Amino acid sequence: MDALVISVVSEDAYFKLGVMSLVNQHWEGGTNQLCIATDDRPYFDLCFDFHKEVVVISASLLLRRCPSLIVSSHQWGDIYIPFNCRRYRLTQIEKKLAKILEIALGKIINEADLNLFITNGEIRGYQQLSQTEFLIMTFIGQGLDCYLISKKINRSPKTIRTHYRSASRKLGFDNRADFFRFAKYISKNNQGVINTLCL
Numbered sequence: 402m403d404a405l406v407i408s409v410v411s412e413d414a415y416f417k418l419g420v421m422s423l424v425n426q427h428w429e430g431g432t433n434q435l436c437i438a439t440d441d442r443p444y445f446d447l448c449f450d451f452h453k454e455v456v457v458i459s460a461s462l463l464l465r466r467c468p469s470l471i472v473s474s475h476q477w478g479d480i481y482i483p484f485n486c487r488r489y490r491l492t493q494i495e496k497k498l499a500k501i502l503e504i505a506l507g508k509i510i511n512e513a514d515l516n517l518f519i520t521n522g523e524i525r526g527y528q529q530l531s532q533t534e535f536l537i538m539t540f541i542g543q544g545l546d547c548y549l550i551s552k553k554i555n556r557s558p559k560t561i562r563t564h565y566r567s568a569s570r571k572l573g574f575d576n577r578a579d580f581f582r583f584a585k586y587i588s589k590n591n592q593g594v595i596n597t598l599c600l
Contacts, residue, residue: 405462405505408438411451420449420498427499429506447505449484453586454579456482456501480504481590482598483572483583500600534568535595537561541581542588571599 407424409417421437428435438445446462458480482501486494530538533554540550547561554561565580574580587597 404434404436406436406438406444406446408445408448409451410448410453413451416451423495423498424502427495427502429502447501451484454483454485454583455586456484458482458501458504462505478596479590480596480598481587482600483574485573485579485583488575497600504598529599530568530571530595530597531564532595534564534571535597537564538568538580538584538597539588539591541565542584542586544585572597573599 407421409420411417424435445457446459448457448459450457460478460480482497484497489497536554537550540553545553547558547565550556550561551558569575569577569580572580572583574583590596
């Protein structure tokens, strides 16, 4: 019997209780058990981090759900999903959570390379970041402005701003501070491939 280990990082007890209540409500794991990780436990399958406004799906969970990824040409790490729930209604949060749980249960991931899963629209109905948008987001997370980025990748500042707006819209951020916080987190955890899902 496989258990899904969930961690919720927040000082707010109501956030923790709310997320766990929603996870229990939308759980369709059958015989799979849910296990709530304590704050001091370093291992998790799924982590809701309210400080960084991100959900992390661990690489070990993805490899357990889809063993063919082990022979993939890429070295996959964790997958990051923006989870800024302050500006969303409960129904929108529930839809996002249901998709996250589908991924955690391996219902969406097929035997294809995870790169195709993220970049070529295997999650139907959700536009994913392009290579350029992801690259610009990581540069922004490193503290570079659009003029430095434009010199680095040989594109105009106007093009950089367009890619930034597009990435911000796809990720669901409506202000620069939230986008920058997420971009900074991703730039620190980048494995050289697109590891962000837009849901």
